[in-house]
Each structure stands twice: as C-alpha cells, then as structure tokens.
Amino acid sequence: MERELNKKEYKNADTIYRDKYLELYVQTRACEDLLKFAAALDHSLKYFHRERMESINAIIRELWNIVYKGNDVDTIEIRTDETGDALLASDKKRSYSYRVVMRKKDVEMDMRGRCSAGQKMLASLIIRIALAETFSAHCGIFALDEPTTNLDSANSISLSEALAEIVKRRSTQKNFQLIVITHDKEFSEYLAKEDGIGSYYLVSRDSEGKSRISRQEI
Template sequence: MKIGQIRQTERDIQDNLEYRNLKVEIGKLQEQIGKLRQELENQGSASYKERLTFLQNDQNRITSEFSSVTGNMEQIKVSINIDKEDLKSQYKNIEGRFKEQWAIKHGDQEAISEIDRLINELENTLMNYHTQKMQEINCKIFDLWEEAYNGDDIEKIEIRSEQESTQNNRSYNYRVVMMKNGKELDMRGRCSAGQRMLASIIIRMALAECFSKDFGMFVLDEPTTNLDEIHINKLSESLRR
C-alpha cells in the first residue's frame, strides 16, 4: 500500500473511534437529560398539587367567611328596619316637643336668674342693715359707757363683727373690744370683773334700745355685782333714763 493510503486509513480509523466515543457520551448525556427532565416533572407536579390544594382550602375558607358575613348583613338589615320603625314612633312630632321643652327650660332659667338676683339683693340689703345697726349699737354703747363708767383707763368699748363666709352660708363672729391709751384691745382677759359686768349690762341696754320699741320693762339679774358704789349710782342713773 502506498503511504498516502495508509495515512488515510489511520485517519479513518481514528475518526471512527472518536465517533464511537462521542456517540457513547451523547447517549450517556441523553440518558442523564431524561432523568433530570423526569425529576423536574415529578417535582413540578408535586409542587403544583400542593399549591393547588392550598389555594382550594383558602378559597373554601373565604367562601365560608363570605357566607357568614352575608348572613350577618341580612340580620343587621332586619334590625335596622326595626330600629327605624321604633325611632319613627319615639320621635314622632319631635320638633314640636323640642320647642315645648326648650320654652319650659328657658323659662326656668329666667326664673332661676331672677331668684338669684333677688337673693343677692336681699343679702346686700341684710349686710347694709347689719352695718348700720352695728354703727347704731356702738354709738349707743359709747354714750352709755361715758355716762356709767367713772374710770379713765378705758376710753370706750365697742362690738366688732367679723364676717365668715362658706359656700352656702354667711355668718358673723362678734367680740367686745376696748380703747385703752389709744390702742384697741380685746376686753376678754384684760379687764376686771366689775368692768366686765358693767360692759355686759351696757351692751344689753344698747341692744334693747336699738331693737325694742316702746318696751317698758328691762330685767337684770344682780346687775351691781362686782361694782363699787360710784358705778352702782351711775348705772342706776343710766337705767332711769
């Protein structure tokens, strides 16, 4: 054989071997591809079935909830219709009734305002009367003290009133004071028994003259106790007036 033919034969054999090897490899690859494709199909089918089952369950749940809500809505509609009928009955002629009640309430408020105004006026009148009477009483006490008291240590005595107000009440506290050396002092605990007795009688006489009219009797219980002869005589002269 010629050298060229030998080389050609060698190449053919070599190509044939390579072809066979490639064919075997292609077969193996096709077999692997088939297996992989089957696995993918199996996995996809299971996943789709699982997903489908989940969606079907979710659909059933939503359908059940929808049915429940629909039933509740029907019941609510029935209740609304019943309430509408009740409201029509309860609020029949409501505008007229409202105007009537408004007029009554408005009238009550005006009456209350008028009562409050009258109460305030009465309180102011009483306070003014109290102030005037206290001035009158103290003037009478001053005159009687000058007539009946012989000493020079106490210039005069007066009644002091201090107002106390609470939320629903107004009251006064009273105390007897004396002017001594130009200073005002409480008489309690600072004067003799005779001075206390004389002040007590004079205050009673002043109250009787200010609040009594044409009253011809004045009763005293042992008025001369703790008084000396001079003050007994002066007190007697004051009582005779």
C-alpha cells in the same frame, strides 16, 4: 321614612321640642332671677347688719361715758369679723364673729382677759341695754337681775342714772315696765329717786319663813 316619622315618638317632635325648649328657657331665666334676688338680699342683710352694729356701738359708747367712772378705759365697742364665705351657694352662708374691745385714746385691745370683774359686769349690762334699745324699742318689759354685782358705789349710782334716762325716754310708751331685782338697797333707793317713782317693793321673810312683799316709800 314617612311611616317612621309618623310613629308616636316622632310624629309631634317639633311640638315636643318647642315645649321642652320653652320649659328649659323659663327655668334658666328663673335661676338667673333667683341668683339676682339672692345677691340683693345678701347685700341688704349686710347693710342692715352694718347699720344695726353702728347703732348698737353708738348707744354703748354713750352709756359707757355716762356710767363708767374710771379713767383707764375711754369707751368700749363691739367689733365684727366676717367668717362666712361671700359666695352665694346652697351650702355657703355669711356669718360673723363678735368681740368686745376697749379703747384708751388711740389704743384698742380685746376686753377678754384684760378687764376686772366690775368692768366685765358693767360691759355686759351696757351691751344688753344697747341691744334692747336697738332691737326691742317696742318691748314692754325691761328686766335686770342683780345689775350692781361687782360694781363699786360710784358706778352703781351712775348706772341708776343711765336707767333713769332710759325710763324717761320710754315715758311715752304705755306698756313699758322696768323690773330690777337687787339686794343693793342703796341702789334701789337711788334709782327710785332718780326716775321719779318714789317707791319700790321689798321682798322679805317673816318669822314663819314666808315671803312678804311690802311697798317702801322713799
């Protein structure tokens, strides 16, 4: 029995057992810590998502009340529905589905399929502005391409007022620049008057078909 125990595979059995036990113990504790960290991260992400959505919806409600001149919709908001599995597993992750709703007093309905082209365009612009204001506070360029498409004159003017307010808020940001591409001359002139710029750049074609850029003073 002594000769058997002195063989290589048995001679240091107590030391090998201790090392393997410590290795298993450390791995077990590390896995427990990772689960705790993953749960804490998931909780933080859920809180961050809720806080950001509240901020986005607050901006959307404010801009809608400023811009929209109709009386059939009081405000719009983004609703989120959690679709992922809350269990923390390697093949599971939290996900959300988003939908835009419109409210009139205490009644709430999905906008999809129930709004006009102008309302859809205005909602799209306002949501993008809210996202930019929430997540890109230090972004230097804010660009809009044909923002008055499908908007009537009253809503176009109120949109220019909302954009002017954003420019005013960002006036202390040195790298901020608002770029609006539009064929709506009345909108561009009104926007220039509102934000105090007093001019805009007109792109036109000359008799040879070449593009010409000229500064237009208001």
